[in-house]
Amino acid sequence: MKPPVRTVSRLAAVTVGVALIGVVAGVVWALLTPPTTGVVFEGLRREDIPADFAGVGAFALTMFAYGAVAAVAVWFAARTWRGVVGFVWPALATVAGSALAASVGMWVAGLRFDDDPTALPVDAVYRVAPELWLDGATRSGSSEPWTLLICAPFAFAVVYLVCVLSSRTADLGVGDLESDEPPADVFTSVGAASRTHP
Secondary structure (H helix, E strand, O other), rough: OOOOOOHHHHHHHHHHHHHHHHHHHHHHHHHHHEEEEEEEOOOOOOHOOOOEEEEEEHHHHHHHHHHHHHHHHHHHOOHHHHHHHHHHHHHHHHHHHHHHHHHHHHHHHHHOOEHHHHHHOOOOOEOOOOOOOOOOOOOEEOOOOOOOOOHHHHHHHHHHHHHHOOOOOOOOOOOOOOOOOOOHHHHOOHHHHHHHHH
């Protein structure tokens, strides 16, 4: 059997594609996420707007879905690279894709919800883009932004593992292992007679 051809350019293209899918995931988040809303009061400043967890939760769920989709795409698009190398580089690309998703997503959400609370009259309802980096959101005083960057790689790893465990062959369907099957004549009566009677 002819061994499969592994090209680095194929793996690189798939890895870059995985990172760019993160941009799409960021836009999807920006279109689905709820805005941070509130009522304008006298002397309201932008810093006075409270942190809203709904946008962060929606981003985390979107990143989980992005990681799962990326794993399935890599499994089929980089078939000859299945295994450790075919896992590590795209998994790292999901971290970069998550960072791209956060940047692009917050920019698009800012275009959707662009109220300036300081310019609105008192008692008006403002709608602003949710903030992903929640300062003061934890007991230690600030959030840990990296936690949003590991949602996609975690989902990627779980789905890729399911694909590996679901593979029927030890070579993960790549076709680069030697066949251990005996020749066909071993199972015929002629082959059996030749082994027993020299």
